[in-house]
Amino acid sequence: MSKSGRPREFKDTAVIDAAMELFWENGYEACSTEDLCKQTGLGRGSLYNAYGSKHELYQQALLRYHETGIQAQIEILNQQGPIKDRLRALLDWAIQEDFSNENRRGCLLINAAMERAQRDPAVERLFKRHVDLLEQALQQAIETGQLSGEISRTHQASDLAHLFLSNYYGLRVLNAAAQNRERAVQMAKATLEVLF
Amino acid sequence: MSKSGRPREFKDTAVIDAAMELFWENGYEACSTEDLCKQTGLGRGSLYNAYGSKHELYQQALLRYHETGIQAQIEILNQQGPIKDRLRALLDWAIQEDFSNENRRGCLLINAAMERAQRDPAVERLFKRHVDLLEQALQQAIETGQLSGEISRTHQASDLAHLFLSNYYGLRVLNAAAQNRERAVQMAKATLEVLF
DNA sequence: AAAAAATTGTAATGATTAGTACAAAATTAG
DNA sequence: CTAATTTTGTACTAATCATTACAATTTTTT
Numbered sequence: 308m309s310k311s312g313r314p315r316e317f318k319d320t321a322v323i324d325a326a327m328e329l330f331w332e333n334g335y336e337a338c339s340t341e342d343l344c345k346q347t348g349l350g351r352g353s354l355y356n357a358y359g360s361k362h363e364l365y366q367q368a369l370l371r372y373h374e375t376g377i378q379a380q381i382e383i384l385n386q387q388g389p390i391k392d393r394l395r396a397l398l399d400w401a402i403q404e405d406f407s408n409e410n411r412r413g414c415l416l417i418n419a420a421m422e423r424a425q426r427d428p429a430v431e432r433l434f435k436r437h438v439d440l441l442e443q444a445l446q447q448a449i450e451t452g453q454l455s456g457e458i459s460r461t462h463q464a465s466d467l468a469h470l471f472l473s474n475y476y477g478l479r480v481l482n483a484a485a486q487n488r489e490r491a492v493q494m495a496k497a498t499l500e501v502l503f
Numbered sequence: 504m505s506k507s508g509r510p511r512e513f514k515d516t517a518v519i520d521a522a523m524e525l526f527w528e529n530g531y532e533a534c535s536t537e538d539l540c541k542q543t544g545l546g547r548g549s550l551y552n553a554y555g556s557k558h559e560l561y562q563q564a565l566l567r568y569h570e571t572g573i574q575a576q577i578e579i580l581n582q583q584g585p586i587k588d589r590l591r592a593l594l595d596w597a598i599q600e601d602f603s604n605e606n607r608r609g610c611l612l613i614n615a616a617m618e619r620a621q622r623d624p625a626v627e628r629l630f631k632r633h634v635d636l637l638e639q640a641l642q643q644a645i646e647t648g649q650l651s652g653e654i655s656r657t658h659q660a661s662d663l664a665h666l667f668l669s670n671y672y673g674l675r676v677l678n679a680a681a682q683n684r685e686r687a688v689q690m691a692k693a694t695l696e697v698l699f
Numbered sequence: 700a701a702a703a704a705a706t707t708g709t710a711a712t713g714a715t716t717a718g719t720a721c722a723a724a725a726t727t728a729g
Numbered sequence: 730c731t732a733a734t735t736t737t738g739t740a741c742t743a744a745t746c747a748t749t750a751c752a753a754t755t756t757t758t759t
Contacts, residue, residue: 310735311733339715340717341716352737421614425608435681470670484620501663510755548708
């Protein structure tokens with residue numbers, strides 16, 4: 308039994324995806340609600356009726372980005388095959404993602420944290436959770452690699468995970484701010500050669 | 504022979520420093536001109552008479568930050584003593600800087616690039632120059648270390664410089680966005696232990 | 700002493716913005 | 730069919746903001 312009243316003329320997922328794209332390209336403050344209406348195809352009435360506020364829509368877009376992103380990254384780390392190949396695949400995925408669209412810049416969640424973590428506790432919480440989850444997955448993958456002998460036990464897995472993580476975020480921030488894909492590729496190569 | 508007319512009641516450097524502090528704490532968009540007047544002590548008339556626009560003041564503040572920052576970093580890399588100690592000192596300096604004031608978050612120039620490089624060619628240019636200068640100084644220091652035997656020649660100096668650089672920016676971005684000083688210290692330690 | 704030059708504080712301006720009000724439209728329930 | 734319910738588009742509101750206008754003030758120049 309569906310709800311009474313006039314039915315919505317849009318798909319929730321499509322609206323959130325469209326909003327996500329716009330927030331990705333412009334950040335939170337630089338997106339006006341009018342821009343959001345244009346991009347999503349909704350009128351103001353529909354947008355506010357459905358989401359209540361620009362901020363609420365932003366949070367939903369960020370949450371979706373986080374969920375699909377962390378899932379993709381963890382899947383890559385849990386693939387079959389040599390651990391080093393998986394770590395390489397993760398770096399390649401990040402570069403692909405960060406340069407996937409010339410209007411986007413880098414990773415939406417990093418951009419959001421840089422713009423808003425200071426002022427927006429929900430953004431801060433989400434970013435920290437994302438980083439923690441990625442760090443855990445990295446450490447686990449590296450530990451597995453050490454047990455199987457694929458990765459040297461010279462260094463603690465937690466140190467290697469820390470190191471990979473800061474490398475990974477440095478890479479992605481430079482992708483967003485300096486937009487130098489060639490350097491990104493060199494950095495990824497150097498990371499793998501030196502660390503493992 | 505000084506200029507005629509009523510003399511200014513402020514020191515240019517003090518105003519730029521005050522503005523820099525505010526931009527550091529809040530970013531560009533989130534600083535209103537009224538905030539800037541309060542923080543610098545100038546009235547609107549004086550501020551616009553002296554600097555022309557908020558944007559012009561921002562650029563001057565960023566330029567000063569860049570100049571003092573790149574100088575400090577290069578000085579650390581050119582210190583006396585073992586190269587590894589200098590690299591450690593650079594990481595320690597960054598952590599110190601990023602947590603120097605609880606209202607500041609991370610590095611002003613990185614924050615600026617993340618907020619504005621997309622829209623503001625001057626910011627993009629300045630950030631790229633800063634990164635390039637730091638990368639050059641790193642590579643040179645590492646090459647010197649390899650010649651003196653302090654650093655293994657297993658890897659190319661350019662690879663090690665790339666790696667250190669992405670580590671460094673990852674560290675600083677996480678300092679800004681996640682504000683976890685303990686992890687920053689661990690990351691710095693891991694960087695030195697694994698890379699050199 | 701008067702004119703010229705520069706700075707200062709205040710009040711106003713025009714643009715932009717997130718959010719609201721509300722009536723028209725489209726659907727379901729009875 | 731009628732009432733109830735929900736969505737939709739449009740016009741409006743109230744706040745914020747960067748910038749400008751301008752008169753009063755303080756200095757130098759002649």
